[in-house]
Amino acid sequence: MVNKATRKRMDIELRREELLALGLKLFARYTYDELSIASIAEKAGISKGLLYHYFPAKRDFYVETVRAAAGQLVGLITGDPRETPLVRLRQGLGAYLNFVEENSAAYLSLVNGGIGIDPEVSRIVESARGRVVKLIVDALGLRDPAPLHLMALHGWVHFAEGASQAWLRDKSVARDELQRLIARQLIFVVSTQAAFAGLRRALLVKITSMLEVPA
């Protein structure tokens, strides 16, 4: 049995999630300055007072929207923990491109987010990238990655973002080709002698055959 207090807490949590989903749509369509708490409340169909109850200021609403979206995207990329790391890597890339395709405006908003340098938004986006790098490190079985390895993998995460953004602007390239481009770049990053000298050759061959075929 769910008691009244629990149900109320669930309602609040649900409403908060709905507001954050709306936030992702709004910040993808309007600039930060164009949106006021009043207009956000109006679009959500609630009072300004209730919106303030959830988010003390517009900036909080923005920051929490970015946090929720980043969490959702990383969750999708993380995939099914029962699968092997390499299968998850391939599925994760597919899930990433699904998100990019289905939420293009919100995606562009997310990876370009953070005016001036809003330290909190930067930290959220950077932490999401860091979690993706961690997923790859785990998938490759790297025990103690050197700073140069991590730098190369961070670069690759940005490469995937940049190539995806270019693809959203010009979809004349097939999605499979985009996926192969991103996968090949990762293979190169982990196969260059300088960066990943310790990696076993057999693993590389396995990664290559795994990633070149879109999930």
Add this chain to the structure above:
Amino acid sequence: MVNKATRKRMDIELRREELLALGLKLFARYTYDELSIASIAEKAGISKGLLYHYFPAKRDFYVETVRAAAGQLVGLITGDPRETPLVRLRQGLGAYLNFVEENSAAYLSLVNGGIGIDPEVSRIVESARGRVVKLIVDALGLRDPAPLHLMALHGWVHFAEGASQAWLRDKSVARDELQRLIARQLIFVVSTQAAFAGLRRALLVKITSMLEVPA
């Protein structure tokens, strides 16, 4: 002889440039919401009224700051037109890393700029990336680059940004190693069969020997 009207125009232009240089420092240190027109004017040592004369609103000041910084960075990367394209490519990469090193906070602010999705700021940053892609296309002598080539090069520009950002957070890697990493990635992008099948092998060898040695 410079007449009075010309001098006045030069003074205005100079003052505007000084304000934009200040803006780059301020937006690198404070969030957009933390800065008000009043506080910007105070830090610039001028009246609010005079600041409004140059920039009608805070957002204009921000947008123009980003535009000036992007223009400055692309100018540095573009380099000396009297040099050969490949020399310019190498020098451009060095100039880029100089800018990153000397203006780290401002650089992070620039590449992460644009709250929600501020279309104007996104357009400025994107146009700067596009101009860098154009420089590479010219340096490689690609006559009619296919969408996949451009996508790969856009990805590479982001790779350079991502690797540089990771480097700013952990400088235990030597700058030369970072430069080599970024250069190698470009060599791979342009040498993969799928993306640049038409490129002459001799040119590739030339690019490789050119880029692997930091300028």
